[in-house]
Amino acid sequence: MKKETKTNKFISIPFIGELALSGARPLIGVFLGLLAGAGLIALSGVNPLHAYRAMLEGAIGSPQAIANVLVRASPLLLGGVGVAIGIKSGVWNIGIEGYMYAGAIGAGIIGIMALPVAPIVHIILAMLAAMVFAAVWGFAPAYMRAYRGVNEVVATIMMNYVAIFLTSWLVHEPQFMAEPGSFFPMSLLIAPTAKLPILMKGTSLHPGFIIGIAACVIFYLVLRFTPFGFRTRMLGVNPIGSRYAGVKVKKQILLVLLIGAVLGGLAGAIEILGLKMRVYMDFVAGVGYESVAVALLSGGNPLAVIASALFFAALKAGGATMSIQTGVGAPMTTIIEALCVIFVIAVGHGERMRLRRLEAKAKGTEEVQENDN
Numbered sequence: 001m002k003k004e005t006k007t008n009k010f011i012s013i014p015f016i017g018e019l020a021l022s023g024a025r026p027l028i029g030v031f032l033g034l035l036a037g038a039g040l041i042a043l044s045g046v047n048p049l050h051a052y053r054a055m056l057e058g059a060i061g062s063p064q065a066i067a068n069v070l071v072r073a074s075p076l077l078l079g080g081v082g083v084a085i086g087i088k089s090g091v092w093n094i095g096i097e098g099y100m101y102a103g104a105i106g107a108g109i110i111g112i113m114a115l116p117v118a119p120i121v122h123i124i125l126a127m128l129a130a131m132v133f134a135a136v137w138g139f140a141p142a143y144m145r146a147y148r149g150v151n152e153v154v155a156t157i158m159m160n161y162v163a164i165f166l167t168s169w170l171v172h173e174p175q176f177m178a179e180p181g182s183f184f185p186m187s188l189l190i191a192p193t194a195k196l197p198i199l200m201k202g203t204s205l206h207p208g209f210i211i212g213i214a215a216c217v218i219f220y221l222v223l224r225f226t227p228f229g230f231r232t233r234m235l236g237v238n239p240i241g242s243r244y245a246g247v248k249v250k251k252q253i254l255l256v257l258l259i260g261a262v263l264g265g266l267a268g269a270i271e272i273l274g275l276k277m278r279v280y281m282d283f284v285a286g287v288g289y290e291s292v293a294v295a296l297l298s299g300g301n302p303l304a305v306i307a308s309a310l311f312f313a314a315l316k317a318g319g320a321t322m323s324i325q326t327g328v329g330a331p332m333t334t335i336i337e338a339l340c341v342i343f344v345i346a347v348g349h350g351e352r353m354r355l356r357r358l359e360a361k362a363k364g365t366e367e368v369q370e371n372d373n
Helices: 015-022 025-043 048-060 063-089 096-111 119-148 152-170 208-225 227-237 239-244 249-276 287-298 302-326 331-372
Strands: none
Touching (some): 025 048, 025 287, 025 302, 025 331, 063 208, 063 227, 063 249, 063 302, 096 152, 119 152, 208 227, 227 239, 302 331
């Protein structure tokens, strides 16, 4: 007599629940992060609802607030998609911070020059210089990772510090970029023809967010529909298999890391040409590292980077209002950001473990059925 076996189903909960665990994983992580943040705010003696209401008001309460969010999101969009492409290929490009500084140096050198060209030409030249400087800067860690097997996390982080202090040296007198007699080390002011135009009067809104969103859309299409994108995704899923399939793994890793460097350099240029108007140490103050968090929150999806970057920018913009209106310390915004990323990673890990258990059970059931037969 055959032994009856119970069939295990991979979808062990309703479809909506399954979808929530997979497609909506970032939303669950963000919700849990905000919930944990509310608990910390409550412990500080402030009503979390009042605090989050103030944060929402600071993020989208007025056209000026929305413009502020878009300005803050501009470098995160470019930096986030640069990291996301690396995630898709299985490499961790933590060098966005350094690429932003390298790009700012390139854009600053061209930007401070009084060139006899039209403003659009001056801006394009400054951005091209930024991308070239960042690509040159990023070549060393990219080559070491691709052809020498050096850990890209260590290499890119070390290069970040070199870029930061190189920038500091260049804006100190008597270097050619330095502002003479400045009370704080900074470069000369960007020429008027190199400044990005302002899109909304009374704000700092510039076209940087449009460039960032365009980059996210373009690289989503590249990863989804081109041979380069297919090779990149294949490399991330199965590095050994992709090598046997004919992918030039070393070349692919080099290209992926260089693309991240170029995007990071462009982000640095936009910050200088559109907002800061000068190069100085700490002009991005950790935005490159926040780009890594943006990419993690997006799951490496360039389109999801748009929502992730806007969310982080809204937290930053609204956090200032929350701090003023409720007295909650400014670091709480960074804590909430970190909690959201941690919970997104935790939910993803839990989902993978659950699927592995279901797969193991399914294999066990198949073995029992084969033995019975």
